[in-house]
Each structure stands twice: as structure tokens, then as C-alpha cells.
Amino acid sequence: MMKLSQFWGALFRSFDTFLQRWQLTLPFLGSAITASFTGVLLSTAVTAQQLPAASAIASAGEATVYNRTSSAYEEVVPILTAQGVIDHELGDEAFEEAFVLTPGLRNSGLGPVFNNTSCVSCHIRNGRGMPEPGQLLLRVSDPNSVDVEDLTDAEFYDNAPPVWGIGKQIQDFSVVGSQPEATVEINWETSVGTYADGEKYELRSPKFNVTLADGEPLPEGVLISPRLPPHVYGLGLLEAIPQEDLLALSDVNDANGDGISGRLNYVWDVQKGEIALGRFGWKANSPTLLQQSADAYLNDMGIHSSFFPAADGSVEVDDATLIASAAYAQTLAVPTRAAIADLQVQRGEQLFNDASCQACHVSSFKTGRHKYPSLENQLIHPYTDLLLHNMGEQLADNRPDFEADGQEWRTPSLWGIGLAQTVLPYSGYLHDGRARSFEEAILWHGGEAEASKVAFEKMPREDRTALVRFLQSL
Structure with a gap:
């Protein structure tokens, strides 16, 4: 129906x-x-x-839904086949299922340490997360912990050796009878700046105090990367963007001289056993949504799969559930644009382009082949190039992730972002949720985006308001 x-x-x-x-x-x-x-x-x-x-109204072509309420991110792609809808519903169930301590009658295998018990616990209403414990995660690595000669191919290319006793992500909750790996305290530091017209603004950044289960701090030299849960709608369409289109956008040596040198991350494809183009995650460290789902089950819930089995080869989640969970993300629709005929919105879009924001937040693609043919041949407007960009020292985590270095982040998609606070009030922007508004997110841009940030700082207030109004229309 x-x-x-x-x-x-x-x-x-x-x-x-x-x-x-x-x-x-x-x-x-x-x-x-x-x-x-x-x-x-x-x-x-x-x-x-x-x-x-x-x-322009249809953010995702025929995969757009005309819903701008708090449920806008939860809609199925409207043109899916009957089988696609069945896959989506099964995936929706898997996405919401909470795992429990072994033995359990259903969904047992949680932990013993974890960050959350279900996919939906982090991706509330499929939107962006909040910068608080249980939502904001800490990826970690210790470059001095492992001898390179002892690494498998996958671990070698990962470029982020695990921390002894922890792994690659701090899990700050545990099942009964176990202790969390660590407790994480988030403290906020504020700074004040001034626009060119004299109006002041305040920014904040997180500082993390990590205490291990034995009361000790993290070992010296451990690298920390905070990661906010990203939105999960429209991901199947991003998966369907042809690889050659992304390769065409890559400009590693800034050959066109525009100061922007986006590049692709090449990561380990567990299923194929080879290097592949990365698309998903804050540093584009997952090649497919299926692998990203398996990674989340492992690192967020402590649940092993055929992608990442336990040391004895055992798994707690079967392939059918894994595939269903990925299918849910693949078949979520994108909400429509709003107020596209508003002159202030149109002015804001022009300012967005004049400030060269579109150089990274590329507005349009045509989708190619996909598991779900309904996602093919769609003109979409995701406002991302899926490339890595140097965002400067202030946003740096200094932690490499495959070929991404410590100052690089993948350009996040902006479609639907105008509804972020409608879907989940107090959700954050940027990789660690430090930005509470679009203005703050822009003002944190540096590196390749420094010129765009400066352009925004120099705008009169009415122009800044118009640019933000454009973002709210997405």
C-alpha cells in the first residue's frame, strides 16, 4: 500500500x-x-x-520522499520492487533488534564489552547522533604496538594497529560480570572569534579523559579519533555512484590549481580479499555497506560475523541478518528539498557556490548499477564527492585510517541535513559533534576549506543568514 x-x-x-x-x-x-x-x-x-x-526538489530522483517531518529519514525508497520492500522490512527489523547476553532465546552474543545493543540505539531515527557517551565513539590505534611483519594483509593496509587489550575502538559498556574497557569523560573547551562585521561567535571542541578498567590512563602514544554516528538514509544511492565518476573528481596534486586536492581512500575489502575504493565512514574506510554493517556489529556491539569471526571461528550473527541490516540502509529514501523558490534560499545557494563549497560538496551525480535496480539511473543531489580532504589542524585527529591521514576526512553528504534537528534535537555536526549549528560547522573548516571559511567570515550577516537558510532547505 x-x-x-x-x-x-x-x-x-x-x-x-x-x-x-x-x-x-x-x-x-x-x-x-x-x-x-x-x-x-x-x-x-x-x-x-x-x-x-x-x-532540484527531488533530492534523490525517484528515490525521494516528500516528507519533512521527524520521520523523514525513516521512509523506504518509493519505487522499490515488491522484493525490495520485503528486504527493507526485514532489514528494519534487524536494525531495531537488541542483542542480549549469551545464552539468550533471541539475539544472544552481546559483548562482553560494547558501546550499544542495537543499530538503532546509535542511529536514532536514522539521523545524526549526539556527542555524548553511548553515541560518540572513540576509535583508537597504537602505531608502536605491533611488528609490521606480524600483520595480515588486511591489518597491514588498515594502517591503524590495535591497542593491546582494547582493539580499535573503546567499548565503554559491558555485560553483567564483565568490566568496560574504559570510562570516557567528555569535556568541552570553548573559544571566541569575530566575523568581519564585528559580530562575535563561540566555538567548542571536545577533550577526552579516558580511564582504563584498572584505573590507568591510555598508554602514551595511543591515537584517538572520535566518531559521531552519521545519518544512514540514501546510502544505497551513494553506493550506486559509478567508480569512474569518483575517480574523475579525484585531484591528488591539485592539477586545476583551485587549492582543493581531494583523493580516494583505498581500503581492504574483506569479502573480496583485496584493496577496493572506500566510500563509507568518516574517513571512507569501508568499501560497501555490507562490510560497514559487519564492522558496526563487531566494534559497537561486540558481535562477530563471517566478515570478522572470533578467534575460534565462531559467529554470533548470521549472514542473513547481516545482509538484511545492510539492505535497510541501502533502501532508505532521501527527503525532498524545501523552500526552493524562496529568494533567500536561492541567494544562499549562490553564496554557497561563490565560496567554493560545491568544490567538495558536489551537488549532482547519476547513479549506475546496483543490487537494487530501482536505485539505478537516478539523478541525485547528495552534496558530497566521497573524497578525502585535508581539513586542517583544528579538525585533525592525527590518526591514519588506511590511506587517509590524520588531517583528512571524507566529505559528508548534505542532502536532508536541514532536518537534522527536526529528527533528533541536539544532534551534532562534524565528525565529533562539536558544532551545534551550521555556522559553527563552517567556522571549523580549515586546510583545503580554509578559503571557503574565510569567505563566510567576511560575509555580512544577511549573506551568512541566506547561506544557512540554503542549508536548512536541503
């Missing part, structure tokens, strides 16, 4: 196409109207010639 949001979405697309075809004016709209259940505003007396193309 078609969901109400899908019905209104289809109706709105038909209406928009009609307006553009016949070039009608809209004087009857009054000040503005809201398309029912879509949140898409059309301004007063706007002509069809002034309306952006329908593709």
Missing part, C-alpha cells in the same frame, strides 16, 4: 511538471502555501519560469 507521503509526493511532482510545461503564474497562492505533508514552500506570485527544475 502506498504511504501517504508517497501519494503527496507523486501528486506534487505531477503538479510541478504541469506548471513548468504550461508556464503558469501563481497569483492565487497568497503569501505562500505548503504542499500537504511535503513542507515544500512556493513563494508569492512565482512563475513557473522562476521555479527551479523538478530535479
